[in-house]
Amino acid sequence: MREPLPITLEQLSDRYDVFFVDQFGVLRDDTGPYEGAIEALSRLATTGKMIVILSNSGRNGEYNSERLVKLGFAADSFDFFVTSGDVAYEVLSSPGSTIVRGSPCLTISSGGDRNLADRLGLVSTEHALDAQLIIISGSESERVAMDDYREMLRPAAEKHIPCVCTNPDIHKLHNGATLAGAGSIARLYEALGGTVTWFGKPHPEIYEHAVRIAGINDRRRVVCVGDSIEHDILGAKTSGFDSALVRTGILAENTDEQLAHLFNSVRAEATYIMPAFRNLGT
Numbered sequence: 001m002r003e004p005l006p007i008t009l010e011q012l013s014d015r016y017d018v019f020f021v022d023q024f025g026v027l028r029d030d031t032g033p034y035e036g037a038i039e040a041l042s043r044l045a046t047t048g049k050m051i052v053i054l055s056n057s058g059r060n061g062e063y064n065s066e067r068l069v070k071l072g073f074a075a076d077s078f079d080f081f082v083t084s085g086d087v088a089y090e091v092l093s094s095p096g097s098t099i100v101r102g103s104p105c106l107t108i109s110s111g112g113d114r115n116l117a118d119r120l121g122l123v124s125t126e127h128a129l130d131a132q133l134i135i136i137s138g139s140e141s142e143r144v145a146m147d148d149y150r151e152m153l154r155p156a157a158e159k160h161i162p163c164v165c166t167n168p169d170i171h172k173l174h175n176g177a178t179l180a181g182a183g184s185i186a187r188l189y190e191a192l193g194g195t196v197t198w199f200g201k202p203h204p205e206i207y208e209h210a211v212r213i214a215g216i217n218d219r220r221r222v223v224c225v226g227d228s229i230e231h232d233i234l235g236a237k238t239s240g241f242d243s244a245l246v247r248t249g250i251l252a253e254n255t256d257e258q259l260a261h262l263f264n265s266v267r268a269e270a271t272y273i274m275p276a277f278r279n280l281g282t
Helices: 009-015 037-046 061-070 084-092 115-119 146-158 182-191 204-214 229-238 256-266
Strands: 018-021 050-055 080-083 104-108 133-136 163-165 171-174 177-180 196-198 222-226 242-246 272-274
Touching: 009 037, 009 222, 009 272, 018 204, 037 050, 050 061, 050 204, 061 080, 080 084, 080 204, 084 115, 084 204, 104 115, 104 146, 133 182, 146 182, 163 182, 171 182, 182 196, 204 229, 222 229, 229 242, 229 256
Parallel strands: 018 050, 018 222, 050 080, 104 133, 133 163, 163 196, 222 242, 242 272
Antiparallel strands: 171 177
């Protein structure tokens, strides 16, 4: 497996016309923007590049876009904001979906998010045995132990209640630490015998959604920028895009040897690697 080529954002902008940019770990963490990220995104936009923020967020793109702007990012520094939550809603609300409005739904999330359940017209419940659908859109592993999530979900898994995961991220950033993300909870549900339908990177639906709304015809002109090998880099490879791994986010503390091991274990290599998503030329 070849090693990714070192590159700067300026060099990357010379080679590609469309940027699929991850949010958490590339532009920001849970406390705010990374140094230089606001300026870099705006500068990239002024060069005429199409920029699609591609995020494993259970909330919709409008919510995430507004939150990014509140953090200081310019509203005109990106063209589209695509989330796994939006893709899940598109699929689950389409004709032929088995989702029935008014059905009871248990949502595992952070910050009390019930966005997808509300958009689908489901009735939220706090008890797994009452639910006809489980939605896992976030994690509060900083205060809820994984054993507690296991016991919360065990009754639903034993009844084979279907589950939807709208945030496949195995890890999340919290106060500088890497904790279990929503994807870890969904994997736990599978280990209990439950069935999970996954939406978001590295699964292809989110990339195809982005391709459609952006009107992309030539995938060779697209580069995916992310901080996760398991999600951003593998997803890009599976969907036929080049990729750039940034050394911020969940892999910031990993050595070169550890990254090489991850590339091999996931069977996906980044096309390029760069220290951070910073001002062009730095």
